[in-house]
Amino acid sequence: MPFYSKRDLEFQLFENLLVMELTRHTYFHDHTKEVFNMVLEAADQIAENYLKPILTEMDRKEPKLVDGKIKxxxxxxxxxxxxxxxxxxxxxxxxxxxxxxxPTTLHMASGFIFQAANYSASVYPFLTTGAANLIRTFGNKELIEKFTPNMYTGKWQGTMALTEPDAGSSLSDISTTAYPTEKEGVYLIKGQKVYISCGDHDACENIIHLMLARIHGAPAGVKGISLFVVPQKRIPCGESNDVLTEGIYHKMGYKGAPIVHLMIGSNNGSEGFLVGEPHNGLSYMFQMMNEARIGVGLNATAIATAAYQASLAYAKERPQGRKIGEKDLSKPQIPIIQHADVKRMLLFQKAITEGSLALLLYCSKLSDIAHAAEEPEKEQAALLLDFLTPIAKSYPSEMCCLSTSAALQILGGAGYTTDFPIEQYYREARIHPIHEGTTGIHGLDLLGRKVLMKGGKALHLFGKEIATTILDAREINSLISYADTLEKYLGKAQQTTAHLLSKAGIKTEEFLADASLYLEYNGILTIAWQWLKQAIIAQEQLDKGNPEKSFYQGKIMCLRYFFEYELVKMDALGKRLVSPDMPTLDMHEEWF
Structure with a gap:
């Protein structure tokens, strides 16, 4: 049974994104389509032969803390x-x-394959990528040479250690402290960190934590946070660096990768190495966090894609009932995929997963352009990526929970059992609205920061990109009505945003009270845009008589579905966002 669509991934990369355009930049110039295809095929082989076979085993055999070490x-x-x-x-x-x-775009596409095969297993190496990238970007030559080679080979695991028991999303309240030593750049770290993914395990020889801490005497708040490399074992001797595993969390899903509670410096012997300049740690860490946020959206999409593929296969094979109006019980039952409501649930999944994948790979391409292009293209790509990041993290995370739920619903009671993989996918999907900042945090980020960023320049770029797609769609007769519809909703969104901005700095609580709804509102608009982009290509191919008629017709039907069933939800959300009634602010704690 397939766990993702190779054809759709190929479409997203080479037809929709035109990923080969990246090779015009010097940094990517050596790559060819043949190379990219080889990368994707290699990822598919690893996923098929190594990751997918142990998907269920990793869920059933949870990591265990034995004698201070996680197995x-x-x-x-x-x-x-x-x-x-x-x-x-x-x-x-x-x-x-x-x-x-x-290109990051190809790396993310490969990651999508790994994550669809086995989310837990895919987490380990890509956490190391993010941690190593922080060291190589902001660390000095000594740090880079000391840590990154063994991280690149997989000999050492990398992590991101931010969260503390009393400081989750509020990083300004972290209390882990770094005390200067006689050695330049070396500090003694003391504190604790919780919910650290892959924070300890026996599959690597050492764990390298990229850890936020406050240098003793540093300013309060985020301005006093610094970034440190804190290895579990000292280098090169291999002795304990006083980073102890206090416990392991037993999770609802995503069980194959351990999430741990760490005690640092309990015996005053944990050395940490300062990365970059003191008090700039949060700005450095945001590099990894923003990369991870796109990754979280992709994780959710991959899991929901695997669930969609499983439910699609089941719907094609499972006979149940007859067509409505068929009274002859002597006729055989029909596969449930022929029932309208099942097709609705399958269309919902296809529209959400393929729409989300299009957005996430588009964001990855923006990242590549921001890295390799010249100005002004570089700045514009970076701004648009910054604006889209909270949407690309949160919309797939939230909607893929619903998409995976629809997959389970198609299987009925069978979906609720461990005989089928969808119950595992359902549990694993739920972490993503929480990972790397909750949906509420990203709502505040979008409305409170990104919309206002650089005098609204990023918001303007977002609208301009959608408007360009609308103009392109108007060149195709069958898409004119969809272009008109998207233009109408883009206009409504701009009016809604202007209404909310009128409260900024004046009625701040009212301005941000429904930031999560504003995020959802823009997420729907964004995916509708992505579907119109895909439909342009699909209709062009159909008009040319492309023999893959079923594939491209499926894209057109998803456009129709999304505009009829999902885009219209903006009406209710928009009404709420401009309403003067604020029950969430007026509600008193004691009334609950």
Whole structure:
């Protein structure tokens, strides 16, 4: 049974995104379509042969804390080392650092394949990529040489250690403290961190934490936060660096990757190495966090895609009932895919997953352009990516929970059992609206920061991109009505935003009270835009008589579905966003 659509991924990359355009930039100039196809095929083989076979086992055999060390599925040692040896961990980095200068777009597309096969297993190597990238970007030569080579090979695991028991999303309240030593750049770290993904395990020889802490005496708030490399074991001796695993969290899903509680410096012996300048740690960490946020959206999309593929296969094979109006019980039952309501649930899944994938790979391409292009293209790509990041993280995360629920519903009672994989996908999907900032945090980010960023320049770019797609769609007769509809909703969104901005700085609580709804509102608009883009290509191919009629017709039907069933939800959300009634502000705590 397939766990993703190779044809759709190919369409997204080469037809919709025109990813080969990236090779006009010097950094990506050496790559060809043949190379990109080889990368995707290699990812597919690893996913099929190594990750997918242990999907269920990793869920059933949770990591265990034994004598102070977390033991994970035995297959992870081979998988992590293979990712390192095959160059996946540092694939996007420059040649002179041992990388392949692979576009992030292709790296993310490969990650999508891995995540659809086995989300838990895919997490380990790509956490290391993010941690190593922080060191190579902001660390000095000594730090880079000391830590990154063994991270690239998969010998050492990388993590991001932010969260504390009393400081979750409120990073300004972290209390982990760094005390200066006689050695320049070396500090003694003392504190604790919680919910650290892959924060300890026996599949690697060492765990390298990229950790936020406050240098003793530093200013309060986010301005006093610094970034440190804190290895679990000291280098090169391999002795304990006083980073102890206090406990392991038992999760609803995503069980194959351990999430741990760490105690740092309990015996006053945990050395940390300052990354970059003091008090700039949060700005450095945001590089990894923003990369991870796009990754979280992709994780959710991959899991929902695997669930969609499983429910689609089941719907084609499961006989149940007859066509409405058919009274002859002697006739055989029909596959449930022929029932309108089942087709509705399948269309919902296809529209959400393929629409989300289009957005996420588009964001990845923006990242590549921001990295490799010249001005002004570079600045514009970076601004648009910054604006879209909270949408690209949150819309797929929230909607893929609903999409996976629809997949389970198609299987009925069977979907609720462990005999089928969808119950696992359903549990694993739910973490993503929480990971890397809750939906509420990203709503505040979009409305409170990104909309206002650089005098609204990013917001203007967003509208301009949608308007360009609308103009392109008007060149195709069958899409004119959809172009007109999207233009109408774009106009409504601009009016709604202007109404909310009239409260900014005056009625701040009212301005931000429904930021999560504003995020959802713009998420629907964004995916509608992505579907119109895909439909333009699909209709052009159909008009040319492309023999893959079924594939392209499926894209057109998703456009129709999304505009009829999802885009109209903006009406109710828009009405709420401009309403003067504020029950969430007027509600008193004691009334609950």
């Amino acid at each position: 994970v599925h035995e297959g992870m040692k081979t998988i992590i080392r293979q990712f390192g040896e095959n160059g996946w961990i540092n694939a996007t980095f420059p040649y002179d650092e041992g990388g392949q200068q692979l």
